[in-house]
Amino acid sequence: MPPLRHPDIRAVLFDLDGTLIDSAVELAHALNQMRARRGLPALPVQRYRPHVGSGARGLLPIGLGTGPAHTAFEALRNEFFDTYAGCLGAGTQPFEGVAPMLQRLQARGIRWGIVTNKIERFARPIVAQTPALAHCAALVAGDTTTHTKPHPEPLLEAARRLGIAPAHCIYVGDDPRDMQAGRSAGMGTIAALYGYIAPGEDPAQWAADHSIQAPMELLQKLGID
Known part of the structure; x- marks a missing residue:
């Protein structure tokens, strides 16, 4: 597909976890604290990583074997939230290339924001x-x-807050829900293939307008050198 050319694109909206930041270490730390309270050994970060995009609904079944249908799920989710709140700042970092990519967007007058669940x-x-x-x-x-x-x-x-029509925005994310939301909003969509792709997911089926393997590739899609 041809690039989503600037200046047609005046704003870029991003998902947060798995698109701008790698929060897997922090979330794994919170879940492993919960496991430790129950006398269970810690699980490696890589065990949690593919499920980060699904939040508590995806992570608690991995960490504690309890899914949304379980009667204890709500209580465990609240415990998870409280535990995670105490872990903020304990390991979350931007993905490599995010900082210079955002700086380049700003230098070209493209505004950007974050839309996260x-x-x-x-x-x-x-x-x-x-x-x-x-x-x-x-x-x-x-x-x-x-x-x-x-x-x-x-x-x-987000487009309203930026004062930019949705047709002049694109949305970048690492989950099929991101692509669905972007299409429904009338925005171009870009799949971040470096993010948290859940097991069994095939990004080729997401119907994204474009995909990128690294944050800096976004500039190429926008025709920014």
């Missing part, structure tokens, strides 16, 4: 303590709007 309680502190994300022009978290992705409402809210 992570609730604001966690999303805002992470963004605030990550220097590479300091110039985020709009942050829409999982509890900012009535609906979460794959509904388009969060993406449309």
Whole structure:
């Protein structure tokens, strides 16, 4: 497909976990603390990593064998949230190339923001303590709007806050829900193949407009050298 050329694209919206930041270490640390309380050994980060994009619904079945249908799930999810809150800043880092990529977008006058299903309680502190994300022009978290992705409402809210029509925005994410939300919002979509691709997922089936193997490849898709 041809590049999504700047200046047609005036804003780029990003998913957070698995697209801008690698939060697997921090989340694994929280889950392993919960396992330790129960006398269970720690699991390696790589065991959790593919499931990070699904949040507590995907991680608790790995860490504690408890899925959303279990009667104990809500209590465990609350415990997980409280434990994770104590781990913020314990290992989350931007993916390699994110900082220079965002700097280059800004230099070319392209605004950027974040649309994540992570609730604001966690999303805002992470963004605030990550220097590479300091110039985020709009942050829409999982509890900012009535609906979460794959509904388009969060993406449309971010475009509204930026004052840019959805047709002039693209959305970058590492989950099929990201691509669905972007399409429904009338935005171009780019799949971040370096992110947390869940087992059994085939990004070729996501119907993304483009895909990238590394953050800096986004500049090529936008025709920015």
